[in-house]
Amino acid sequence: VTKFHADLAACPVPRYTSYPTAADFTPAVGADAQRQALAAVAPDTPASLYLHVPYCRDICWYCGCNTGAIGREQRLGTYRDALLAEIASVGAMMRGRVGAVHFGGGSPNVLPASDLYAIADALRTAFRIADDAEWAMEIDPRTFGAAQADTLAAIGIGRVSIGAQTFAPQVQRAINRVQPFGMVADAVHALHASGIGKINLDLMYGLPHQSCGDIVSSIAAALTLAPSRVAMFGYAHLPAMLARQRMIDGAALPDAEERFLQSELAHRLFTAAGYRAIGFDHFALADDSLARAEATGRLFRNFQGFTDDPARTVIGLGASAISQFDGVIVQNEKHVGRYRDSVCGRRLAGVRGVTRDADDRLRGAIIERILCDGHADVAALCRDAAADPARLSPAMATLESLEARAIVDRRGWALHVRSDSRPYRRLVAAAFDTRRPTMPALQSVAI
Ligand code: SF4
Numbered sequence: 001v002t003k004f005h006a007d008l009a010a011c012p013v014p015r016y017t018s019y020p021t022a023a024d025f026t027p028a029v030g031a032d033a034q035r036q037a038l039a040a041v042a043p044d045t046p047a048s049l050y051l052h053v054p055y056c057r058d059i060c061w062y063c064g065c066n067t068g069a070i071g072r073e074q075r076l077g078t079y080r081d082a083l084l085a086e087i088a089s090v091g092a093m094m095r096g097r098v099g100a101v102h103f104g105g106g107s108p109n110v111l112p113a114s115d116l117y118a119i120a121d122a123l124r125t126a127f128r129i130a131d132d133a134e135w136a137m138e139i140d141p142r143t144f145g146a147a148q149a150d151t152l153a154a155i156g157i158g159r160v161s162i163g164a165q166t167f168a169p170q171v172q173r174a175i176n177r178v179q180p181f182g183m184v185a186d187a188v189h190a191l192h193a194s195g196i197g198k199i200n201l202d203l204m205y206g207l208p209h210q211s212c213g214d215i216v217s218s219i220a221a222a223l224t225l226a227p228s229r230v231a232m233f234g235y236a237h238l239p240a241m242l243a244r245q246r247m248i249d250g251a252a253l254p255d256a257e258e259r260f261l262q263s264e265l266a267h268r269l270f271t272a273a274g275y276r277a278i279g280f281d282h283f284a285l286a287d288d289s290l291a292r293a294e295a296t297g298r299l300f301r302n303f304q305g306f307t308d309d310p311a312r313t314v315i316g317l318g319a320s321a322i323s324q325f326d327g328v329i330v331q332n333e334k335h336v337g338r339y340r341d342s343v344c345g346r347r348l349a350g351v352r353g354v355t356r357d358a359d360d361r362l363r364g365a366i367i368e369r370i371l372c373d374g375h376a377d378v379a380a381l382c383r384d385a386a387a388d389p390a391r392l393s394p395a396m397a398t399l400e401s402l403e404a405r406a407i408v409d410r411r412g413w414a415l416h417v418r419s420d421s422r423p424y425r426r427l428v429a430a431a432f433d434t435r436r437p438t439m440p441a442l443q444s445v446a447i
Helices: 031-040 076-095 114-128 148-157 169-174 181-193 211-225 243-247 256-272 289-295 336-344 358-373 377-384 390-400 401-403 418-431
Strands: 046-053 095-103 128-137 161-163 198-205 231-236 275-278 282-285 300-302 305-307 313-315 320-324 327-331 351-353 375-377 408-411 413-419
Touching: 031 076, 031 114, 031 320, 031 327, 031 351, 046 114, 076 114, 076 313, 076 336, 114 128, 114 148, 128 148, 148 181, 148 243, 161 181, 161 377, 181 198, 198 256, 211 256, 231 256, 275 289, 282 289, 289 305, 300 313, 300 358, 313 327, 313 377, 358 375, 358 377, 358 418, 375 377, 377 390, 377 413, 401 408, 401 418, 408 418
Parallel strands: 046 095, 046 313, 095 128, 128 161, 161 198, 198 231
Antiparallel strands: 231 282, 275 282, 300 305, 313 320, 320 327, 327 351, 375 413, 408 413
């Protein structure tokens, strides 16, 4: 049983989908750095593609993604043309071998079938994509049907992530995302009928008016769909930063202890149902590649969360998409109009980012192992990086207080987050972060 520590659970801490995090991006790193990094990718370097579609039919009030309502339908066509231009330019510069393609957003399934075919064809023409690459897509089940499932199968999508979040009607109303369970079930059945069997479900805790009872009933319903993976995200209420979240009644949010109980409950229910706990907020069936990766110490973390994709080079395509290279992280322009002007003018769209020196890479590797495995051999990671572990002594020393609270054990240079303290992994990882921003409103709470 995980112990509730009120001060730790409420502590603002990054999700560490990268290190340095997006909070460290500056305009000093942009298209020039992006061009040099793309050109420096050696032939056959494993790489992944992430393609962002920043549109949705309706906007959910909790959403932290870079997306907006479609409005005029012709916007989709203009955006498709911009994506095609960027795919051609970036593909001509990058010589890596692509092992995974991920469509995210927003809701990529707002694009009509003809656009999805055109984009998939363009990707295959521009990049060297392995025959066995996994193609995955996030979808909104509220606008999904059998014809779309057939389209996804035809363009090669083998895994689909469905945003379900909760099945409790009063919570759905409070977050402006009304989708009865039957709608999600219909989407899953349509995908199965089209031959797409790998289904990820996204659920959330900590939502307005959400109770532990709602968590139990939503998870019971989710389990009837037998998803191969589940992400159980804690809602991050950051209204100072995300205007749409101001529509959410802050007084209706569960308090820190209730959030903690909801997260614990989810962990117990999924593990009791045979799912393997992955990192601090994912679950996967034992035969899913994410569970196999976790069991063999080959789990990784990137901008999409926990992943079995070993590629360290991620090429982001689309407005706001982030590209990750060994020495630099670069984000594309978020504003769709300015993004389009850049890529249609044959310019790269990177506008902000951060360089990663050897110390960042070492700290990033330690943080990744803590989040993915719950333990890190700091001396071994220093050896791999040809670094003196002494520089990490201050970080190891700051873990003393967490050790006193029986959250982490230190043995020399090895540290181990106790198995009953899984939810506190981000806090342990934060000990190695020398760049933590000072604005708590920009970060989510630990649990
Ligand atoms: S459908 Fe998904 S991406 Fe779109 S607003 Fe809702 S949560 Fe955000």
